[in-house]
Amino acid sequence: MTAFLMLMLFLLPGTLWCESLEQVIDQKITLPGKGKTPYSIRELFMDIIVGSVSYQLNDGGLSSFAMSSPGLAKGAALFHFEQQRKIAYKNYERSMEYGSDADRKYYEGVIQRLEAAKVWISTGNGAPLRAALQNRLKGTVPQKQSPPSTVSKGSIMAAGTITNGVRGIPLRDNTVTLSLGLTPHGIPRCRGTVKIKIVNSTHADEWVDYFFDLHPGSPRGQDKSKTFTVFPSSCSWEGKGEITIRMSGRSWRGQVRWQAMAANGTVTGSVWGFWNEMSNKVPFDFIMAMIPDELVFRAEYYNSPRGSRLPPEKEGGDDFS
């Protein structure tokens, strides 16, 4: 009986959200700055997602619109934005895997707007959304856009590179992107992705892609039980994740572990625990021989509240010889 009730409690909100989107989609609304002409909710959603808002959206108007929206419309909007954010995040990861910077940047923008839209709908604070939309309207892609955050109270982005490797094996692509922030309960969270590409030393036209998805990690050691109202100046985490290796249209997956420490705007850490498992999975020894069993990374904050700093750019590849 208890299990049944738990299941119902778990399923109920989802069901309500789903139904509400069907119920509100035919409604039209009056938008701030758009006079009294009714505007379709569908188009408002689409405008925000693609960053094509041509009407006036000021903070005051946004807040009052968000706060005075009927509960049903609000719930539907939140559900919709969250669902699309999840899809956008998957597409963002895919674009990294197939190596399109253009698609990656595109999804960075989509994710940024969707996250800002969620803040707007749930709190009435339209400032992040306005900022995200203005970036788009000016035609400027926000500098080294953030990977999506899984935190709900703002986020700090960090970008960097893997700093070690196998002697004589250059890394063609080498990117570490991390997202740090606080959960609603004030617990510091960190997640991110690592991507490296290495040429097969025996067939120069063949590349091997190593993609690591670092799932959200938990604070470790003394940081374990602490909660914060602002992101702490230093913190360390550990977590699990997934490695995907791709070569010649084939791919192999496995588990990884990772740890990281943030202090004074720099995040240092490592990814390990995948080597033995993957060595048994991949069909050629050279695939694992080209990377070390522990990858060490270093990343710098680049949109910290203390001021914007661009991440270090590395072109042409690193050589660890």
Add this chain to the structure above:
Amino acid sequence: MKRTVLLVFLIFSCVCASFRAEGAPQTAAQLYENGRRFEYGKGVSKNDPKALSFYLKAAEAGHVEAQAKTGLFFDFGRGTGENVKKAVFWYEKAANQGHPVAQYNLGCIFWNGRKGVKKDGERAMNLWFLSAMHGYGEAQHNLATVYFSRGEKDPGSYKKAFYWYYQAALQGLPKDQWRLGMLRETGKGVEKDLKTAVFWYKKAAAKGHGEAKTRLKKLGY
């Protein structure tokens, strides 16, 4: 005496069991499964009128899949004469409960307008939007196509077209992969990027899309 009682009990049980098998009402799910058996000829001969009669009973009992099927049978006149009003009625029942195929089909009826149903582009777009949100590729494609057609007058529409073409393309639809490549090549709605355009053209060409193959050839690939 004991034997007689036992015999009477056994006969009574058998009579009850046979009565249940023949006359007991089936659940909505069982009715729907029977409808599928007759639609696809699973263990029986294909029979659209019989399939429809089972689907209709299940639909009346509130089975969402059956409601969508019933709408489809009336829409295309399968097992009965074409009846758009009845199709709309059953599609709406399923669509309101979030059935993506019913939402898509109902959207198509409103988009084109049919006997007794007025054209309503706005309603069609809303229905395709819902279906697209549930991940239905054809609805994503239709939405993208409508936005694309509006792009000349309203450049913002190209951005919306790109958004939905991308999601449809990921489902492996070559026509959408080709469109995505085209938008990337021409920079309509998104930043121009030939490398990404070629990536999508190649995806479409691998599935035999002729225009994508031609474009790749012209670009020297």
